[in-house]
Amino acid sequence: MKINAFGVEEWLNIHEREAKYDLAQSTVKSFSMNELNQLTNSKDLYSDLDKQKMNYGWIEGSPEFKEEVSKLYKNVAPENVLQTNGATGANLLAIYSLIEPGDHVISAYPSYQQLYDIPESLGAEVSYWELKEENGWYPDIDELRKLIKKNTKMICLNNANNPTGTIIDRDYLMKIVEIAKEIDAYILVDEVYLPFDSSVKYSPIIDLYEKGISINSLSKTYSIPGIRIGWTATNSELADIFRKYRDYTMICAGVFNDQIATIVLKNRDKILQRNSNLVKANLDIYKEWVKETPDVSCVFPAEVSTSFIKFEKIKDTKTFCEKLLQDTGVLLVPGEAFDEPGFARLGYCTDPETLKIGLKKLSDYLLKY
Missing domain, CATH: 3.90.1150.10 (Aspartate Aminotransferase, domain 1)
Known part of the structure; x- marks a missing residue:
């Protein structure tokens, strides 16, 4: 490879x-x-950490972690949340699990490099859905239609886009979903950048599409990159597929990391x-x-x-x-x-x-x- x-x-x-x-x-x-401890008022944080045994912990993430992540979506059951090593681990897991030689993948461009170079390294043909500055770095839906092929298996996006910060709103995402449905393609969206602009009609892809793959982490919006915790949120069929491949790429994220991640999510407001x-x-x-x-x-x-x-x-x-x-x-x-x-x-x-x-x-x- x-x-x-x-x-x-x-x-x-x-x-x-x-x-x-x-x-x-x-x-x-x-x-x-210290800042996290003060903000969350987690009085027992350090004593709880002291009590942790240094075993493997929860393989897919603790039940508390999975429950808190599931609350970020409309219809994702906790068992369909899989903990990963950051969003980079989640992106790798999803692409590695689904993409084979001869598949066709469409990726927004520029975007996070994983989303086009990993599929290509696995033998897929990758088409770039080019974002242009003169269009406010916003994708052109007509360009997507021109890129679609019968063997298009996945459309890969950042939302918000990395590096530009552009948000694809819910209505526009639905246009992408309708195109994906025509050829039964997956849509993978790296959603690590949550918009704080309340006027933006934002939605995770898994809330809009059965074959959507929502990727996220605590590294960007939640300000805890050092614990390296991310996740996939999908339907049950995809979660089962990912489980098989996940066993080959990681065991668990670590008991300290999971505990801090759960505190962060419980105090997300x-x-x-x-x-x-x-x-x-x-x-x-x-x-x-x-x-x-x-x-x-x-x-x-x-x-x-x-x-x-x-x-x-x-x-x-x-x-x-x-x-x-x-x-x-x-x-x-x-x-x-x-x-x-x-x-x-x-x-x-x-x-x-x-x-x-x-x-x-x-x-x-x-x-x-």
């Missing part, structure tokens, strides 16, 4: 520890254990309120910076934690981002990691002070670059 280097992860693996002002991450400001406030305030800072900074533009995200900034006069953004980091300590992800030179992923949902300093250093550097 041959597969391309994972552009985003390769870049971050090399550079993220060098950053003084990390504007590359697409996580809403991560919690420390508090966590989402904290994160909504931060995202909205930081987005205002970011919009004002773009307005005042020459030669940059952005199709702003729908209050999700990733964005794709355009540098109007810079084409080699990889070299620019390398020099920016070296000279200022500011870290971005160059657009080349998404095959989109001239852009960069800018994660604006860090703490406000880091954002303000990082943006100031970025604009000063642009003036003299």
Whole structure:
């Protein structure tokens, strides 16, 4: 099996520890254990952790975890939730379980690289459903119809899109569902970025389509990437298929991780309120910076934690981002990691002070670059 280097992860693996002002991450400001403990008022958190035996724990995730995840959807039973190693593990599991040589897969592009390179590595033919800046990074349903084939087995999406932050709303998703139904295709949607904009008509794909595969994790919207907990939410038939393949890829996520994940989900209202406030305030800072900074533009995200900034006069953004980091300590992800030179992923949902300093250093550097 041959597969391309994972552009985003390769870049971050090399550079993220060098950053003084990390504007590359697409996580809403991560919690420390102390912050999480204070916010959730989990008085027995540490004593409960002390009592945990270091066995394998629950293979598919604890009953409490599965029950809490099932509450995020309309009709997903707890037994149809499978815990994974982050959303990356969930995406891999779903694609590995369903895609074979000779299948046809359609993937939004740009998007998270797993969604097109893993199917191709398994011998599938992959067609790119291209998102274009001039269309607000929004997919064109007529283009999807042109890409559909009789052997199209899966349509892969990010919603919100990584890196652009664009949201496909419920009504538009239903148009995609109707097309998928015509050829009985699965729709896999990586849903790790929840929009905080209440005006957006958002829906998980599993709530709209029997053959939908909802992928999620606690890494982005819920600010706990360090515990590496994700999941698949599907119908019972797909859950049984995934179980078989899952046995070959992981046993369990770890007893500490599961316990923290369950606390987070039980307190999701508090966590989402904290994160909504931060995202909205930081987005205002970011919009004002773009307005005042020459030669940059952005199709702003729908209050999700990733964005794709355009540098109007810079084409080699990889070299620019390398020099920016070296000279200022500011870290971005160059657009080349998404095959989109001239852009960069800018994660604006860090703490406000880091954002303000990082943006100031970025604009000063642009003036003299």
